[in-house]
């Protein structure tokens with residue numbers, strides 16, 4: 060994906076990072092200097108009773124090492140990969156603290172509500188903290204058949220520590236008979252209880268666990284001791300019957316990613332994938348695993364693979380870009396220090412391009428369809444009124460809150476999704492500039508090989524600044540990269556990048572022919588795209604999801620949340636609306652809508668006579684087709 064203040068130099072020392080990260084200004088010292096009581100020899104122990112996870116809750120019991128006197132323990136707030144203060148504090152319930160078998164009074168901090176204070180009596184070296192972890196409000200993390208276990212939701216730890224030095228020994232008790240998968244190493248199993256080795260807190264939180272009744276593990280790739288696994292958990296067993304053709308494409312993921320980056324920073328990688336219509340669509344990256352959540356028929360329906368086939372490749376790519384290479388000010392030493400998200404235009408923006416690129420190169424999506432995909436996202440970015448006032452840097456800076464925004468008027472507000480979508484265009488632009496300026500000798504792949512050096516490290520972090528990125532790009536292809544990013548990211552850019560299309564040998568056109576990606580998305584998500592014609596997108600049953608500012612629908616007074624009841628006197632159906640749209644081209648009569656909102660009905664006439672309109676890319680004759688080269692498989696399969 061979809062935390063804490065550090066000086067880069069400080070981070071480089073504390074994290075044992077390889078490579079220098081340049082200082083990016085003065086930022087207050089982080090609160091990560093406390094003496095750590097939970098050491099490797101004397102770790103915090105955590106027993107997570109997940110046997111009730113199918114019913115929507117778990118019970119966590121911790122023994123936290125302490126010393127007598129005032130002590131503060133905290134619940135993780137700023138969650139890596141979620142890029143915000145999203146630790147679900149309201150899901151913490153039935154908190155009980157005891158010392159040596161006797162209850163110990165606790166109180167919540169009045170300002171920092173993630174912090175809890177106790178007074179540890181003399182002679183006490185650990186306190187027992189126990190609480191109920193609610194799983195399904197507001198996010199759904201479990202069903203009667205599956206549970207997604209994010210350890211950060213199930214633990215407390217000592218305040219102000221460096222999470223590389225703080226050790227936890229975790230155990231889990233699974234629902235009877237369920238399977239599980241995680242990047243953590245198990246040391247012992249008794250029945251449904253699994254004990255894991257003690258690991259630094261950062262590694263535990265970086266290693267989510269999925270468990271479930273219906274489980275299928277597929278070895279996607281192996282080389283020596285290194286493995287890549289696909290671990291699928293479904294609500295229904297038939298959703299695990301993945302067609303051989305789809306699985307075969309996923310086996311190309313690792314070879315393509317290794318060809319792209321020329322390095323590896325994981326030893327055993329698990330793509331943990333839930334297949335459920337109850338658990339929301341989500342992907343969260345980790346060093347040696349990803350927490351992927353998709354609809355029930357995601358792995359069996361080719362349309363899903365076409366529309367959202369970059370879910371696993373996007374998160375996999377993050378192992379290199381986001382976990383190994385990370386913005387200096389997003390890199391923190393515990394989960395209470397706020398993350399700075401300004402450089403997400405690299406972390407997420409470039410990754411959106413790379414995740415898509417891997418999905419096409421691996422054959423999860425047909426490489427020849429990339430131009431149509433690109434046309435869809437280009438037209439989306441080109442019709443956002445919000446871009447005339449908000450530079451991309453403001454969206455990344457405000458990301459922790461924009462991620463929480465709901466859909467209405469998203470084109471006016473702009474959303475966190477924009478630095479993904481526009482990021483794709485931006486980094487395609489970078490790729491084509493490198494290819495053109497070096498006459499095809501280099502590409503963004505060359506940059507990524509340098510970016511992710513050295514070849515094999517295991518899961519560590521190496522930070523970067525904006526200047527580091529520009530310097531490295533300059534080594535690959537000399538160019539004023541600073542001015543380039545200034546123009547497209549740091550200043551208001553009224554139009555999305557467009558040089559990349561021309562350089563790649565393509566141009567954008569609009570026609571009545573449906574764009575295949577828009578068509579597939581509409582079908583899967585029960586939407587009806589009229590963004591470039593009337594100027595709205597419809598959801599189920601004619602509900603207006605968004606209205607484009609300045610469009611004919613906007614001019615006529617339509618707004619999100621309205622429900623179209625009738626079109627030209629006929630009850631609304633997709634086919635009725637389609638007929639009306641096509642007819643206007645001949646009749647030049649406004650389309651008359653009856654809409655409902657909050658029990659009130661209204662008649663709205665929309666003056667649009669242009670017929671259906673969809674974006675497409677077409678070739679510029681006589682120019683090299685860079686898109687074909689970029690998306691072609693790069694690894695030998």
Ligand SMILES: [Zn+2]
Nearest residue numbers: 060061407410
């Ligand atoms: Zn991401």
